[in-house]
Amino acid sequence: MADELVFYTNPMSRGRIARWMLEEIGQPYRTEVLEFGPEMKSDAYRAVNLMGKVPAIRHGNQVVTEVPAICAYLADAFPEAGLAPEPARRGDYYRWLFFAAGPLEAATTNRALGVEVPEDRRGMVGYGSLEDTLNTLEAALAGREYIAGDRFSAADVYVGSHIGWGLRFQTIDPRHVFADYCGRLVNRPAAVRAREIDDDLMRKSFKENVE
Template sequence: MTLTFYTNPMSRGQIVRWALHEAGADYDQVLLDYGTTMKALDYLKVNPMGKVPAIVHDGKTVTECAAICAYLAEVFPASGLSPTENERADYYRWLFFTAGPLEQAITDKHLGITPTEDQQRMAGYGNLERAVDVLDGALSNREYICGVRFTMADVYVGSQVDWGLQFGTLPERNSFKAYAERFRERDAYKAAKAIDMALMPEAED
């Protein structure tokens, strides 16, 4: 099997690199720049959106971080990161809650968009405070998003919490800090972060 990973170290590609390491996947890396190679015709054939990350696995392309995470868990079953029957509902619920309502609410806040009460019915997430409270409630009584076991959903949800705490887009709730402390100790997290941190000076040249 061949797996090519298209990324930039200062991007959501960090999520997928962590997922690749958790899955134990061997991969070839292609580094892209935002203003040049990411918009070049060769890469637009991979992802017409002109953004990273993307993977091409045995000729099949997968984009969107949450989709890539779920895909990797399935095609590398030995990693044990797919949900069990009892975990499946929480796995998909919180994976897509974080990829949808939570990320949209954070993005809108960053862009200075605050939906009015009427607009909140259309926005899908209501408001950022509600989305944050919902995730806080989910993490307040469990170690990981599906319970006591780390799954691939934690790579995606964990990345959002990790960045949120680092950049101040999420409040420093006790549940978020405790959750982050747990996954930051994982070998795959540390290995993936070390690679991206080492690549950043190269990307800035």
């Protein structure tokens, strides 16, 4: 019997990215929805993720947290989905997957929080400046269909989600390269299914809370 795949999430979290990845691999999985607060910080869930945060997955005896790690793990665990380049061609794949997890997320989060890094202190932060970060990402996508080359991969799930959220919440400048890239991703069948599942969970949660 194949190892069970369990997904711990909340539809108003970064779990939406992991959900998209799970839909891309096309394998059965069981969803455990946790509410923010006591349930997510419970001893039962901290046995899965000591941080008391979602998302996380359990695949047999393996527990994986952190969204980029979940994306990379699932691509490797289910190679038949074709969501990772062959090992000898993974330079861009790893580079941009972790660029989004590091410099891009830090830079856009600081923008959302109104944090300005003094120019003479930019060497202390991994991204330097938001402008440098966005210029680098724009250059990477210019002339490419996908972030790691001419094939969709798990890196696109993660990078595309960050850019999409950044455009929506105005933490990323609305550059044509970013909009065009997201436009190529948003209507993928797995992306549509994932949004529908999580949006439905949000509606059910709202209905339960008001009744």
